[in-house]
Amino acid sequence: MRLNKLRFHNFGPFYGDQELDFGEDNGVTIIYGRNNFGKTTLLNSVRWLFVGKFRERTGETRANADLVNRKARKEAPDEPISARVIADLTWKDTDYILTRTVTLDGSRTQVSVDVIRGVDALSREQSQALLQSMIPEDIQQFFLFDAEDLNRYEDLLHHSSAGEELKGAIERILGVPVLKNGVSDLRELSRRHNKIIAKLQTADAAANSAANSLAQLNEVIDRMLEDKQQIEDDIEEATAERERIETELKKSEIARRALEQHRLCEAAYHDAHTGYDNALEAFQLVAPHAWVAVATARLEQELSTIETELTELVKAQRQNDRATLLAELRAEIDATGNCPCCGQPATNADHDPPSSGTDLSEAIATLRHRRNTIQRVLDSSKTAVLRERQSALQTAEMILHDKRTDLREAEEEVEDFGELDHSIADMPNQLNNTKLRLAHLQQDLSVADNSLTDKQQAAHDLGKVVAEQGGEEGQAATRKQQMLTDLEELLDSAIATYRNELKNRVETEATEVFLQMRSNPDFIGLSINDDYGLAILNNDGELEPQRSSGYEHMVALALVAALQRCAPVQAPIFMDMPFARLDPEHKITTLEAMPSVAAQIVLFVHEGEVNHAQATQALGQSLVVERKLLQHSSRHTQITTLEGG
Amino acid sequence: MHEQLLETVETLRSSNYLRLDPSLVARILELEADALEARSGSGILAKLEQTIDQALAAASDS
Numbered sequence: 001m002r003l004n005k006l007r008f009h010n011f012g013p014f015y016g017d018q019e020l021d022f023g024e025d026n027g028v029t030i031i032y033g034r035n036n037f038g039k040t041t042l043l044n045s046v047r048w049l050f051v052g053k054f055r056e057r058t059g060e061t062r063a064n065a066d067l068v069n070r071k072a073r074k075e076a077p078d079e080p081i082s083a084r085v086i087a088d089l090t091w092k093d094t095d096y097i098l099t100r101t102v103t104l105d106g107s108r109t110q111v112s113v114d115v116i117r118g119v120d121a122l123s124r125e126q127s128q129a130l131l132q133s134m135i136p137e138d139i140q141q142f143f144l145f146d147a148e149d150l151n152r153y154e155d156l157l158h159h160s161s162a163g164e165e166l167k168g169a170i171e172r173i174l175g176v177p178v179l180k181n182g183v184s185d186l187r188e189l190s191r192r193h194n195k196i197i198a199k200l201q202t203a204d205a206a207a208n209s210a211a212n213s214l215a216q217l218n219e220v221i222d223r224m225l226e227d228k229q230q231i232e233d234d235i236e237e238a239t240a241e242r243e244r245i246e247t248e249l250k251k252s253e254i255a256r257r258a259l260e261q262h263r264l265c266e267a268a269y270h271d272a273h274t275g276y277d278n279a280l281e282a283f284q285l286v287a288p289h290a291w292v293a294v295a296t297a298r299l300e301q302e303l304s305t306i307e308t309e310l311t312e313l314v315k316a317q318r319q320n321d322r323a324t325l326l327a328e329l330r331a332e333i334d335a336t337g338n339c340p341c342c343g344q345p346a347t348n349a350d351h352d353p354p355s356s357g358t359d360l361s362e363a364i365a366t367l368r369h370r371r372n373t374i375q376r377v378l379d380s381s382k383t384a385v386l387r388e389r390q391s392a393l394q395t396a397e398m399i400l401h402d403k404r405t406d407l408r409e410a411e412e413e414v415e416d417f418g419e420l421d422h423s424i425a426d427m428p429n430q431l432n433n434t435k436l437r438l439a440h441l442q443q444d445l446s447v448a449d450n451s452l453t454d455k456q457q458a459a460h461d462l463g464k465v466v467a468e469q470g471g472e473e474g475q476a477a478t479r480k481q482q483m484l485t486d487l488e489e490l491l492d493s494a495i496a497t498y499r500n501e502l503k504n505r506v507e508t509e510a511t512e513v514f515l516q517m518r519s520n521p522d523f524i525g526l527s528i529n530d531d532y533g534l535a536i537l538n539n540d541g542e543l544e545p546q547r548s549s550g551y552e553h554m555v556a557l558a559l560v561a562a563l564q565r566c567a568p569v570q571a572p573i574f575m576d577m578p579f580a581r582l583d584p585e586h587k588i589t590t591l592e593a594m595p596s597v598a599a600q601i602v603l604f605v606h607e608g609e610v611n612h613a614q615a616t617q618a619l620g621q622s623l624v625v626e627r628k629l630l631q632h633s634s635r636h637t638q639i640t641t642l643e644g645g
Numbered sequence: 646m647h648e649q650l651l652e653t654v655e656t657l658r659s660s661n662y663l664r665l666d667p668s669l670v671a672r673i674l675e676l677e678a679d680a681l682e683a684r685s686g687s688g689i690l691a692k693l694e695q696t697i698d699q700a701l702a703a704a705s706d707s
Contacts, residue, residue: 175647179654181684182677185693221691467700480701483665490662491652496651496671568647643647 001091001134001571002026002600009071009084013474013637020627020639026599027622030615031639032607033629036409039604039638040146043576047144049085049100051137052111057146057254059247064102065109071635073104080105081154091134094118098131104629135571139173143571147578150556151549152602156533167531173567174502179495186488191456193484194218197463197477200470207469214462230447231441238438245431252427255414262410272396272403279396282391290386292377303374310367317360325326330579377465408634460485502566505526508553509562510534516593517554526558534559553581554590561597579609591618612642650674666672 005021020042022029031541033039044054044062054062068083082103089096097116102109115127122130135143155163171177198214292299332340332536339346460481467478506527514526514536526534529544534555547555557578564570579587587610594601603610615623626642652672658670673693680687 011666130681136682175650175678177681178647178650178674178677181681181689182673185690187695188690189697476701476705479699479704483701486662486665487670490658490665490670491673492659493661494650494654497657498650501649566649568650594662637679 001089003087003089003602005085005088006042006045007086007088008045009086010072011045011083011085012039012067012069013038013631014639015069015071015632015636018639021625022378022600022602023624025624027601027624028594028601028615029602029625029627030610030623031604031627031629032612032642033604033637034606034631036405036412036634037629039606039629040576043144043146043574043604045085046087046574047140049087049132050135051140052100052113053137059250063109064111065104067102068104069635071633074635089572093244096130098127099626107519135569136172138169139567139569141169142173142560142567142573144574145560146576147262147553147580150553150577151487153533153556153559153643156529156531163531163533165331170498170532170563173563173569174506176495176502179491179498182491183488183495186484186617187456190460190481190488191218191221193477193481194459194463197466197470197474197481200466200474200477202466202469202471204469207466210462210465214466217455217462221452221459224448224452224455228445228452229630231445231448235438235441235445238434238441241506242431242434242438245427245434249427249431258410258413262407262414265407265410265457268405269400269403272400276393276396276400279389279393283393286386286389292383292386296378296383296535299374303371303378306367306371306374310364310371313360313367314366317364320358320360320446325544326421355452503530503532505566506532506562507534509565510558513561513593513596514554514558516596517557517586517590518551519589526555532559548584550586555588557590557597561593564598570599572602573598574602574604576604577606577609579605588614588618591615594619595622647678666700666704669696672696 003022005019007017007019009017020029022030031039031042040057048054048067049636054064054067056062067082073081080103082101084099084101087096087098089098099114099116100111102111111133113124113127114131115122117130141149152166155166194214197217198211199216200211200387202208202211328342333346337345355373409492464478465479467474467481470477507526510528511525514523514534522539523536523544525537527537528534536547536551536555538544564573579590583588591610591614594603614628628640628642630638630640632638653672654670655667658665658667673696674688676689676692676696680689680692
């Protein structure tokens with residue numbers, strides 16, 4: 001399947017009509033967006049479109065009514081309003097337009113699915129069946145996933161109920177149930193056929209006696225089948241109960257973590273607020289000098305003028321002082337005839353005494369006062385402090401904004417959980433009991449299966465005896481019974497063979513992708529177990545007993561890639577925050593390996609995980625589309641083109 | 646239909662169940678693959694039986 005375009009109408013935070021065009025070529029599409037901008041909603045929009053479910057991180061399903069954009073609802077509170085996801089895609093060389101719509105009309109919520117194949121609109125039943133075929137619900141987890149869920153694949157390494165479930169889904173995507181169902185159906189046809197054989201009229205007394213025995217045996221088999229069905233129903237019920245308890249426990253664990261996160265966010269917000277208040281106060285102390293920054297150039301020019309003027313005045317004042325001194329000396333000589341310095345008789349000077357000028361000291365004092373004032377204002381230490389405090393205030397403001405956003409997100413997450421059920425304390429015990437019951441039921445089923453197989457074999461042998469004596473009709477019945485048996489045996493033996501071949505192929509394909517991602521040269525491949533769990537193979541021939549969460553992540557991605565390559569169902573892969581657990585080096589190697597995971601991949605990341613430059617460098621031509629989520633408000637996110645992208 | 650699955654079954658048929666017609670086996674797998682998504686209401690048993698009866702009739706005619 002190739003997805004050409006996704007269109008949204010008032011879906012989640014995607015207000016109005018918006019679209020995500022995947023371009024003409026296959027490759028990697030990256031959607032950048034900060035937390036709470038709608039990345040997970042985009043991932044879920046695809047899940048909702050195909051399987052009708054919007055899965056919360058808690059594992060619960062969001063109500064359809066809550067999918068409609070809140071801003072749009074607020075704008076028309078009394079009118080019917082719809083949210084819609086539309087996919088334009090190509091599947092098996094045919095173009096399709098799939099639409100899922102939820103409409104709110106008062107207290108009524110209605111969901112509809114429409115499919116257009118080529119130019120033909122399909123019926124409701126046809127549409128539902130087609131969506132199931134494109135991405136069946138139980139295997140959608142291999143196409144649409146939150147990368148944080150990738151650690152689930154670790155369950156395959158340890159025999160557990162979760163691992164069993166995942167193994168079932170893996171076998172489902174690889175087509176094993178085709179064989180298993182075939183065996184089961186052919187066995188059922190044999191059983192029915194034996195009933196027909198038991199009614200054959202023969203002339204042979206022994207054959208008639210065998211026919212009677214067969215009829216009785218068929219009744220026993222019918223009862224055994226009813227018992228087996230009851231056990232299977234009980235298993236289904238116990239499995240649902242186990243899943244319910246596990247979901248509750250998971251929810252309580254997530255709620256506990258969310259509450260803890262909320263507490264930390266509150267403390268961080270409080271600290272940030274204190275930091276902001278302090279920075280603001282410090283800034284306000286120097287703020288009266290803020291105008292200096294504006295007047296600095298003018299003041300510096302004025303200061304320079306004053307300095308020049310002052311130099312001139314001081315010089316003139318000095319000349320004045322000298323002239324005054326000389327005039328005073330002359331006057332004394334004139335009066336006494338002696339020099340006032342040495343007391344010797346003085347002669348008349350030939351030249352005129354210098355004339356003294358105006359007293360400039362007052363003007364100089366005024367200028368000096370002005371100069372000092374300007375210098376104080378321009379004091380470089382004060383402007384530096386001002387700049388420093390302004391910068392500190394801006395930083396504190398940014399931190400406060402981030403912490404406020406974190407707190408708001410944490411509050412929303414806590415709100416999602418509502419009141420925690422206090423009965424949660426007893427749930428681990430309930431889970432253990434349910435698991436124990438399941439184990440017993442599985443044992444009962446195995447015993448019932450073995451007994452049934454024995455009885456069916458006996459019925460088959462009796463049927464042969466009867467049919468051989470049943471004339472032409474009996475011969476035809478024998479041939480049919482033989483064909484049914486042959487087909488059943490063939491498909492039964494194919495199950496083990498096919499599983500082995502699949503495991504070898506999955507191991508080979510996963511190893512190829514893993515080697516592209518790993519940087520540790522000691523890791524030379526992956527080794528698969530019977531449950532499709534993959535372990536890392538060291539170059540000393542041993543399996544790695546422990547691995548980091550980053551390597552867990554890479555191994556899981558390698559498995560997903562291998563399943564894509566081996567499965568008959570091909571579809572685009574959507575991954576939310578795929579690099580969150582990886583270090584910078586492995587982010588790049590994993591990004592480089594992405595084109596080999598699937599033909600079409602859509603990644604939802606925040607720019608702290610991977611940015612445009614890294615994506616371009618790592619993916620080259622394989623990077624086909626980049627988009628950015630822009631949040632106008634918590635009720636309105638817009639899908640925009642990436643600047644430079 | 647999964648190519649590898651078909652190949653696996655055909656390899657086994659050609660070595661152990663030569664009396665089974667390969668096209669009958671392929672048809673049965675195809676019916677099972679088609680019924681995979683919606684078992685109930687698919688009429689799979691009736692379809693299988695019809696296919697087998699047709700194969701038996703064809704074999705007795707030839």
